[in-house]
Each structure stands twice: as C-alpha cells, then as structure tokens.
Amino acid sequence: MPNSPTPSAKGKRPIRVLMAKPGLDGHDRGAKVVARALRDAGMEVIYAGLRQTPEDIVEAAVEEDVDLIGLSILSGAHMVLFPRVLQLLKTRKASEIKVFAGGIIPDEDARKLKQMGIRAIFGPGTSLQTIVDTARQLAGKRAS
Amino acid sequence: MKKGVRGARRQARPVPRASSPLSPVARRIVSGDRRALGRLISDVESGRPEARDVLKELHPRTGRSLVVGLSGPLGVGKSSLVNRLLQHLKGLGKRVGVIAVDPSSPFSGGAVLGDRVRIDRDPSDPSVFFRSMASRGHPGGLSQSTREVIRLLEAFGMDTILVETVGSGQVDVEIHSIASTRIVVLVPHLGDEVQTLKAGLFEIADVFVVNKCDLPGADRAARDLSELAQLSTPVDGWRPRVVQTSTLLPSGIPELWAAVEEHEQALRSGTQLRARLTERADQELRSLLLARVQGSLDQALRPTPAWGSLVSEVVDRTLDPYTASEKAYRRLIQCL
Ligand code: B12
Numbered sequence: 001m002p003n004s005p006t007p008s009a010k011g012k013r014p015i016r017v018l019m020a021k022p023g024l025d026g027h028d029r030g031a032k033v034v035a036r037a038l039r040d041a042g043m044e045v046i047y048a049g050l051r052q053t054p055e056d057i058v059e060a061a062v063e064e065d066v067d068l069i070g071l072s073i074l075s076g077a078h079m080v081l082f083p084r085v086l087q088l089l090k091t092r093k094a095s096e097i098k099v100f101a102g103g104i105i106p107d108e109d110a111r112k113l114k115q116m117g118i119r120a121i122f123g124p125g126t127s128l129q130t131i132v133d134t135a136r137q138l139a140g141k142r143a144s
Numbered sequence: 145m146k147k148g149v150r151g152a153r154r155q156a157r158p159v160p161r162a163s164s165p166l167s168p169v170a171r172r173i174v175s176g177d178r179r180a181l182g183r184l185i186s187d188v189e190s191g192r193p194e195a196r197d198v199l200k201e202l203h204p205r206t207g208r209s210l211v212v213g214l215s216g217p218l219g220v221g222k223s224s225l226v227n228r229l230l231q232h233l234k235g236l237g238k239r240v241g242v243i244a245v246d247p248s249s250p251f252s253g254g255a256v257l258g259d260r261v262r263i264d265r266d267p268s269d270p271s272v273f274f275r276s277m278a279s280r281g282h283p284g285g286l287s288q289s290t291r292e293v294i295r296l297l298e299a300f301g302m303d304t305i306l307v308e309t310v311g312s313g314q315v316d317v318e319i320h321s322i323a324s325t326r327i328v329v330l331v332p333h334l335g336d337e338v339q340t341l342k343a344g345l346f347e348i349a350d351v352f353v354v355n356k357c358d359l360p361g362a363d364r365a366a367r368d369l370s371e372l373a374q375l376s377t378p379v380d381g382w383r384p385r386v387v388q389t390s391t392l393l394p395s396g397i398p399e400l401w402a403a404v405e406e407h408e409q410a411l412r413s414g415t416q417l418r419a420r421l422t423e424r425a426d427q428e429l430r431s432l433l434l435a436r437v438q439g440s441l442d443q444a445l446r447p448t449p450a451w452g453s454l455v456s457e458v459v460d461r462t463l464d465p466y467t468a469s470e471k472a473y474r475r476l477i478q479c480l
C-alpha cells in the first residue's frame with residue numbers, strides 16, 4: 001500500500017530538501033543515495049548537483065522554499081564551505097532552513113561545525129533509516 | 145490596426161491599482177522579496193486559504209506575461225534548453241520565471257526534482273526565479289497549482305514564464321490551458337515516440353524542437369516533421385514550426401526564440417485569441433467550482449448514523465438500494 005507523503009510542520013505539504021554538493025568535489029554517490037532514500041520516505045528532494053557555491057545553494061534553498069539543506073562533501077573543504085552557507089542563510093533571513101550534512105568529515109571538525117549550527121553530520125556507513133529519521137525530526141514532524 | 149493589440153496593452157496599460165492597500169505579504173511579492181515569493185508558492189501548493197486571499201489581491205497584476213510550455217519525453221534536453229533560453233533571454237533584458245514539474249512517486253508520494261542540475265546561472269541575478277514542483281498526484285504531469293504559481297511569478301514582475309514538464313499526450317493537452325506557446329522537444333531517432341504522438345501531434349505544439357542536432361539523424365527528423373506540419377490545418381495562419389537546436393554547441397537557440405515570438409505575434413493578430421482565453425477561463429471556473437463542490441461532497445458524505453441505518457435497511461432487505469439512494473440524495477442536496 002502506498003505511504004502517504006510525509007508532511008512537514010508547515011502544513012500538509014511534504015518535507016522539501018535541497019541536496020547539494022558544495023565546492024569542486026566530484027563524489028556524488030552518497031548524495032544520490034541519500035536523495036533517493038529521502039524520496040522513498042515521501043519527501044520532495046531538489047537535487048542541485050555538483051560544484052555548487054554557497055551562494056548557489058542558499059539562493060536555491062530560498063527559491064525552492066525547502067525545510068532542510070543537505071550538504072554532501074568528501075573533498076575536505078567543509079570547514080570553509082559550511083560556515084559560509086550558514087552565514088548566507090542568516091543574511092538572507094532564512095535561518096529557519098536547517099542544514100545537515102554527510103561525507104568524509106573528521107570528528108574534530110564535525111564537533112566544531114555542529115557548534116556553528118550544522119544540525120547533524122553523518123559519515124560513511126550510516127544507515128539510510130537513521131538519515132531519514134533525522135531529516136523528519138529536523139523538519140519538525142514525527143514519522144507517522 | 146489589429147496587429148500588436150495585445151502587445152500595446154502589455155506595455156501601455158498601467159498596472160491596475162486595487163482600491164484597498166495591499167496586504168503585507170502581497171506587498172513583499174510585488175516589491176521583489178524572493179524569500180516571500182518562495183514561501184507563498186509553498187502555501188499556494190498546499191492550498192492554504194490565506195494564500196487564496198493573496199492570489200485575489202495580486203490577480204490584477206497578472207495575465208500580461210508570455211507563458212511558454214516545454215514538454216517532451218524524458219531526457220530529450222528540456223532543462224538544458226531552459227538553461228540556454230535563460231542566457232538568451234537575459235541578453236534581451238527579459239525577467240524570467242521558470243517552473244519545472246517532475247512526477248511524484250506514486251508509491252511514496254516523494255520526488256527527486258533534478259531539473260535544476262542543468263541550470264547554470266549567477267545566483268545573485270534577480271531577473272530569474274526558478275522553482276521545481278512535484279506533480280503531487282495530479283494526473284497528466286502538470287501540478288494542481290501550476291497556473292497559480294505562474295500568476296505569482298507574474299505579480300513578482302516576471303515578463304516571461306517557462307514551464308517544463310515531462311510530456312505524454314495528456315500533459316500536452318493540459319499545457320494548452322496555461323501556455324500561449326507550446327514547444328514540444330524531440331530528438332533524432334525518436335521514431336516510436338513520434339509514431340505514438342502522430343495522431344494528435346500537430347494539435348499539441350506550436351513549435352517543434354529537434355534537440356541534440358549535434359547527433360546524426362537530426363536533419364532527417366526535422367525534415368519528416370516539417371513535411372507532416374505542412375499537412376496540418378493552419379490556425380490563424382500558423383502551422384507548427386520546426387527548429388533544430390543543440391544545447392552542447394550551442395546552436396539554434398535564437399532561432400527557437402524567434403519562432404516563439406512569431407507565434408505570439410500570430411496569436412495576437414489572429415482571431416482565435418479571445419476564443420482561447422474564453423475557453424481557458426471557462427475551464428478554470430469549472431475546475432474551481434468542481435473542487436469546491438467536491439469538498440462539500442466529501443464533507444456531506446461522511447458516514448453518519450442516518451447513513452448507517454440506511455445501509456442496514458438495504459442489508460436487511462427492508463429497503464431496495466434504489467429507493468435508499470434516492471432518500472440519501474434528497475438529504476445530500478439539503479446539506480449542500
Ligand atoms: C568511490 C570513490 C571515488 C569515485 C567517485 C565516484 C562518484 N561518482 O561518486 C572516484 C574514483 C571518481 C573517486 C575519485 C577521487 N577520490 Co575518491 N573515493 C571513493 C570512495 C572509495 C568511496 C566513496 C563512495 O562513493 N562511498 C559510497 C557512498 C554511499 O558513501 P558516502 O558518500 O560516504 O555517503 C554516506 C555517508 O557519508 C552519508 N552522506 C553522504 N552525503 C551525505 C549528505 C547528507 C545530507 C547526509 C545526511 C548524509 C550524507 O550517507 C551516505 C550513506 O551512509 C572513498 C573512500 C571511502 N571509503 O569513503 C574515496 C575518497 C572519498 N576519495 C578520495 C580522493 C582523495 C579522491 C580523489 C581526489 C583522488 C583519488 N585519490 O582518486 C578523486 C577526486 C574526484 C573528484 N573529482 O572529486 C579520498 C578523500 C580524502 C579526503 N577527503 O580527505 C577518499 C576518502 C579515499 C581516501 N581514503 O583517501 N573517488
């Protein structure tokens with residue numbers, strides 16, 4: 001039987017997520033796998049693709065009015081790119097949009113990034129169910 | 145002079161002022177607040193009543209833009225064409241809204257909306273607004289609220305709106321009710337697709353694009369289409385144009401846009417425009433009314449004790465289903 005779409009806190013619309021790969025990193029498997037998992041959980045995932053600048057990402061998030069931004073990065077440039085995304089969200093008065101991330105991010109960096117405001121960070125081998133549950137939680141709605 | 149009637153109206157007629165001042169949300173939209181537009185589109189999509197009020201307020205500011213539909217089979221290059229058209233239109237000083245519709249999964253209700261991947265633009269450029277929409281179960285490939293979102297983009301100040309949908313015959317018919325020029329995108333060696341479309345092929349498009357003309361077979365495909373187009377009955381003197389494009393090279397983009405503008409010109413100077421607008425308004429009113437009635441019906445048909453006893457009577461065979469349904473109908477009419 002088909003599941004009903006996962007509604008977000010905003011009303012009866014499905015949770016919307018922007019999935020983006022910031023910087024020059026070409027590893028896109030993780031981003032695609034996570035995008036599909038979120039879709040299968042009833043979410044609308046806008047896939048922005050590779051080589052996105054923080055400016056591209058924040059503008060897309062504003063136009064698409066997403067609940068969440070998912071950043072996938074395996075290149076090591078997260079300490080530069082993630083804080084910039086957070087800062088731009090603030091200047092666009094869009095800080096209600098929450099950011100979570102995954103890829104190759106050392107624990108030490110992950111701790112710092114979470115302090116700055118990245119809501120959750122997942123490394124290789126994380127189960128897709130954990131990621132789906134976290135997305136639902138962040139978007140402010142329990143799974144039904 | 146007939147020529148340019150609609151164009152003149154577009155430029156010369158001032159935006160009608162509503163008698164009362166705009167609500168804060170409406171004001172943010174007309175003043176170019178992108179965050180406010182993004183959010184209002186969501187509210188319209190989820191059918192929030194407050195959004196309906198804003199649509200009423202903004203309606204006088206709509207109806208003047210050029211709405212172009214791009215449809216066609218999966219992967220023929222619709223989004224890549226949108227990307228190239230955005231670059232071309234920027235050169236012409238246009239302000240462009242894009243709506244890209246992808247189907248929702250019938251299983252999960254979710255969707256991966258991937259059209260944005262092909263768009264390469266300056267994120268600080270205020271003359272473009274791109275929105276991806278999932279069809280959310282609406283049959284045919286457009287989404288329920290595409291028409292409303294077009295209006296919001298117009299009120300926001302966009303003079304050109306591009307609507308991308310994955311095409312089957314059904315969508316192309318529907319796009320007729322929202323776009324003034326319909327582009328159907330095909331590629332070389334799409335023999336079977338064309339065969340299945342052929343029956344109504346020339347009623348569903350004003351301009352045909354043979355994209356990927358950097359690949360072999362494009363000339364042949366374009367020639368076949370042109371020959372068929374010559375056999376179609378012209379509407380207001382217009383027979384579908386066939387344009388070859390490549391988004392890789394790129395080539396054919398200015399020619400494509402010229403064909404769109406020529407078609408708009410033919411529409412404006414022709415006799416069919418009023419009829420087309422009338423048909424659209426008729427359809428929209430009908431569907432709004434139907435949605436309203438459907439809502440009341442759902443409400444009125446909720447199971448009640450009276451309904452339950454009627455069903456029992458039919459089970460016990462103390463009443464036949466025909467009489468029972470007539471009774472129920474009389475009650476229903478009173479509720480509506
Ligand atoms: C496959 C692979 C490649 C493929 C990529 C194919 C592709 N299209 O993706 C190829 C061969 C092209 C490649 C190239 C390179 N690679 Co490589 N590659 C890998 C490898 C082996 C696996 C990555 C992968 O696909 N995993 C499978 C996916 C599903 O897992 P994942 O991405 O980690 O995603 C999971 C989580 O991280 C999380 N997640 C990921 N994104 C997101 C996003 C959100 C929002 C959330 C919530 C969760 C989440 O959820 C997923 C599911 O659990 C890794 C090593 C490793 N074990 O990770 C190296 C690795 C990433 N590559 C590395 C390097 C250095 C490179 C190269 C620069 C050079 C090289 N040595 O070959 C090039 C650069 C390519 C480029 N243009 O950027 C390094 C990176 C080092 C670093 N960051 O410090 C790694 C770590 C190998 C290593 N140990 O040195 N690579």
Ligand SMILES: Nc1nc2c(ncn2[C@@H]2O[C@H](COP(=O)(O)OP(=O)(O)OP(=O)(O)O)[C@@H](O)[C@H]2O)c(=O)[nH]1
Nearest residue numbers: 217218219220221222223224262355356390391392
């Ligand atoms: N050779 C060639 N490939 C092209 C051309 N235009 C697009 N493509 C490729 O065709 C593929 C699909 O392009 P898109 O623009 O995403 O096509 P689409 O019709 O929007 O796809 P959907 O939205 O998924 O139906 C991509 O790999 C493009 O690079 C072209 O002119 N020539």
Ligand SMILES: [Mg+2]
Nearest residue numbers: 222223258259
């Ligand atoms: Mg597309």
